Amino acid sequence: WEDSVFQTQSCLENLVSQMALSEQEFSGQVAQLEQALEQFSALLKTWAQQLTLLEGKNTDEEIVECWHKGQEILDALQKAEPRTEDLKSQLNELCRFSRDLSTYSGKVSGLIKEYNCLCLQASKGCQNKEQILQQRFRKAFRDFQQWLVNAKITTAKCFDIPQNISEVSTSLQKIQEFLSESENGQHKLNMMLSKGELLSTLLTKEKAKGIQAKVTAAKEDWKNFHSNLHQKESALENLKIQMKDFEVSAEPIQDWLSKTEKMVHESSNRLYDLPAKRREQQKLQVMSPPPRSPI
Template sequence: MAEKLKGQLNDLVRYSRDLGSQSDRVTALIKQHNSLSLRASRECQNKERLLEQKFRAALRDFQQWLVNAKISTAKCFDVPQSVAEAFTALQRIQEFLSDREHGQARLSTVGASGELLMAVVSKDRVEGIKAKVANAREDWKSLMNNLKMREDALKNLQSQMTEFEASAEPLQDWLNSTEVRVQESSARLHDLPAKKKELSKLQCVLEEKASREAELGRLRERAHRLWEGQAAGKGFVHRVSQLSAQYLALSNLTKVTLPPPWPPLLSIWTSV
């Protein structure tokens, strides 16, 4: 309508000499045109201001969600000390990823409000708004990628930890039960009729120790791989150290229990 009035105004001014009697009408049209132009300008400014407020609010909302997301998942990136800790971290990440629609909705709002704002602002501001929307999308992508990579790493780590525990448990049981057997044999060695049998048992223990030592070595290698790769804490290395100490104590107990020098004596008793 403002353009129409402007056209009429131009026509009137062009023929003003012939329309002297219409000067009041020309003045009124000028005032009306100016008023409409001012109103339209204010409405555009108000619309732009409102859209900018919505865009900024959407961006703040998304950025706050992003900060909260990083805080709530931060512990998932700590080095787990046990299978239980790895499981808890993995579960937390999976719960977050399954509920990521809240963040996705906020990001979509940022994009939509940015598009509306870019449609009304001056061209020199469009690139700045585009950059903010692009940064928000990149932040989202980075967070999702990091969480997915951590999820995969924790799955692999949990599997390795479980395998380690599955291998360590039988060795631990063997050490405990063998320690009891050696102590029982030691208590019976004073009984001459039972001595041959008990020495034979101790000989079996020494033979079993050789295979268990190789098993202990493999566990030690696994534990160091987990620790050196910074995938897991030093708890597994400590566990192997404890098993090694128990293994050494058992070896010493077995040697002390056998009368020195035990190989000749053992052959004598076993030949009886």
């Protein structure tokens, strides 16, 4: 009987010892989990505050800067994903113990949910900022294209063949006035170039190529349009000089024609007999046009 009691006592002591060890192990793992939860919670709080600071920006430069910062936060969040798996593993380890783990389970699931929400917030924030810059670039591109179309319509008649010096002067004046007031078009082009350059820093290589193609085409259109206007301006100036020189050289001939017309008109009033007709014919025959100046 004494042996039986001793054996029972020994078993109870072993059980108490095991329970003590189990309690110690449980407490250690709980402390480890709580520390991991605290560290991860602090990180999430920091990232949430940083994301909040990126909202409410308006200028293109601010949006680009916030996009890059948001992308950095998103990268950090994605690199922190193994922490969520580690929390799940630690929680599963505690399931070996016959304890109520609802408190720890709630903390783990709550932090993982917060983590997923922050990932979504950071991702959408970057997407929204990219979309804003895309829209602004498209608007600037359309504004420039519309200005260019209107400019070509406005100056189209200047490229028609002028029939006289008055039309030459009118077309020349219109081109010169347009060139002196083309700052608006230059401003629209510069706006589009600036927005395209900023947008390209956010995009993938393929998307950036598409933006650069539009920018290059717009610059070429502007260059060709201005070049055509300057060429036409030069051509009209030369034509105006030639027409003026022609008018000067044609003045003696015009004077001679006027005098001849007057003489013919006067002589027709005196053609009442044959001798008079012969005398008038001789007068007209001796008249000759003045020598023409080289044009």
